[in-house]
Amino acid sequence: MTPPKTIRAAAIQVEARVADIPWNIEHASRLVDEAVDRGAELVALPEFFTTCIVYDERVFGCSLPPENPALDMLKEKARRHRIHIGGSYLEMRDGDVYNTYVFVEPDGKVHRHDKDLPTMVENAFYVGGDDTGLMETSLGPVGAAVCWETVRTQTVKRLRGKVGLLMTGSHWWSEPGWNWARGYWQRFHAGNGRLMERTPRTFASLIGAPLLHAGHASVIEGGFLVLPGTRLTAPIRTQLMGETQVIDGEGRLLARRRYQEGAGVAVADLQLGAVQPRAESPPRFWIPKFSPMLYFQWYHQNAAGKSAYRWAKRTGRLRTWDDGRNARAAAERL
Template identity: 25%
Template sequence: MAAVAASFDRDLEADFARIERLVAAARAAGIRLLALPEACLGGYLSSLDGGAEGPPALDPDGPEIRRLAALAEDMVVCAGYCEEAGGRRYNSAVCVTGDGVLGRHRKVHQPLSEDASYAAGDRFAAFDTPVGRLGMMICYDKAFPESARALALDGAEIVVCMSAWPGSRTNPSADLAEDRWKHRFDLFDRARALENQVVWLSANQAGSFGELRFVGSAKVVDPAGEVLAATGVGPGMAIAELDVRQAIDTARRAMGYLRDRRPDAYPPTARELALAVEGPQR
C-alpha cells in the first residue's frame, strides 16, 4: 500500500498526468492500494479566509471519475475532488478500481471558512474493497475521534485520510518539519490508528498553492500506531507492505479498544437520541 504527498492545482490535465505517473510508479512497486491527496483533481482552495476561488466542480459519475477508474485498473485508488450534486459543491473523495466506484465520502468537518466554498457531508461509512473493508475521511475530519471510531465500528480495517493540510498560519515555522500544524497532523494520524487499531493511510498535498504551504508528511501507520513509512514534508510516496488482517488481530489480541468499550457509560449521540424517539429512518 502507498500514500502520496504531491502538488495539484487547477489544471486538470496536468493533475491527471501526475496521477498517471504516480499510478504507474505504484504499479511497478506492486502496490494494491494507493491513497492520493484531498482535492487532487483540480486543487484545493487558495485561501482559508473565505471567498477563494474553488476548484472545478465535477459530476460524481462523470468522465473524470471514469478516467480515474480506468487509470486504476486492478489497483484500489482513493482520490479527492470537488463534487457537484444537487446544486451544491462538496469536498469529496472517491475510491475506485477499473470496475468502477467502490465508495464515496463527503467531508463532514469544515475548518475556518471552508463552509463558504463547500456544503458539509453528514456521515462516515465503511465499504468492502478487494484489499479489505475500507473507510475514508478528508483532512479536518481526523481531528475528531468520532470520525475514525464510526468507521472502525462499521468494520473498517483500513482508513484512508486524504488531506490538504497546511502549515500554521499564525505562527509559521521557517522549517516546515518543525511546524506546529505539521506536528498535529502527525499526532492525529498515529492516535487515530492506535485508538481504533486499524491500518491508516494518510495522503496530503505538498508544496504551495495560493496562500497555503502544505506539510506533505504522507504516511502508513500500523494498528499499534507505529509509522511504517513516511515521505517527510516533501513530495513522495510512502510505501509499506503488511498483512492487514494479521496486523489487526495481533494488535487487538490483548488490548482490544473496540471490544473493551463501555457504551453504557457514554452519553448518547444526537443521532442515537433521534433514533430512540423516532425510530430508524426508512
C-alpha cells in the same frame, strides 16, 4: 472481519496547483504509475487532488459532476493495473458541492464518502455530508476519513473496530506567511507540523486498523477571508504540510514522505484487517488539544467561508468545471 491479508500499499504525495484540474489529474496519474511500478496494489491519493484549496474565486468553478475526468482516471488505473485506489475532489450533486472521497475497485465499482464538516476556508467551496464513511469492498470493510475528520472523535465513533483498512488524505495548511509576528508564526508552523506528523498514527490506534495517509507538499498563494459576510481578503502564502504515511494496525509508521521531499510515493507492505484499538478516544469533540490560534481560525474561517459559499451559489458562480469550460468555449465562438 476478513482474515489478515498482506498487500503492497502506496500513499502518494502531490504538488498540485490551484484551479488547474487537467494538470493536476495528469500529475496524479504519473504518480499512480510510479506507485504501480513499485509494486503497489493499493494506492491512496490525497484530499483535493484535483485542485489545491485557498480562497481564490476560480475554485468556485472547480467542482466536478459525478462522472468526471478525475474519476475516469482512477477507474482506468484500477482496471488496467488491478489495483484499489482512492482520493478526494470537489463533486457537485443536486446543486451543492461536496468533498467526495471515492474508492475504486479493480472491477470498476465506486464507493463514495462525503466529508462531514468543511474545515475553515473550505466552507467557501462545499458543504458537509452525512454518511458514515464505511465502505463494504472486496478487501473487506474500509473506512474513509478526510483531513480533519481524523482529529474528531465523532469519526472514531463511526469507524472504531468496524474496518480493516483506513483510507485517509489531507490538504493541511500551515501558517499564512505574514511578516508581522514572524517568531510566533514560525513556532505555529513547527507545532502544526508536529500535530500533522502524529495524527495518522493516533487515528489508526484509535480505530484499530492499518492506514494510508496521502498529502500535499505545495506552497500555495491566495486570500484569507477577513470578515464574515464579505469577500474582503488578506494575501497569504502557505506551505501544505505533507506527512504522507503508511501506518500498520498497531499505529506503527512503515513508510513516510515529508513535505520537504516534494511529490512522490511512500510504499510499504501492509497487513490488512482490524486489530484491537490501542488507544481510547478522549471525551471531547477534538482528539488533540489545539492552540488558541487554531480554535480562533476554526470558528472565524468557518463563518467567513459559509457566507462566501452562499454568495457564490446565489450568484451562479458555484458550477462544475465542465460547465465553466463549456461557457468559455461558447464565449470564444461569439
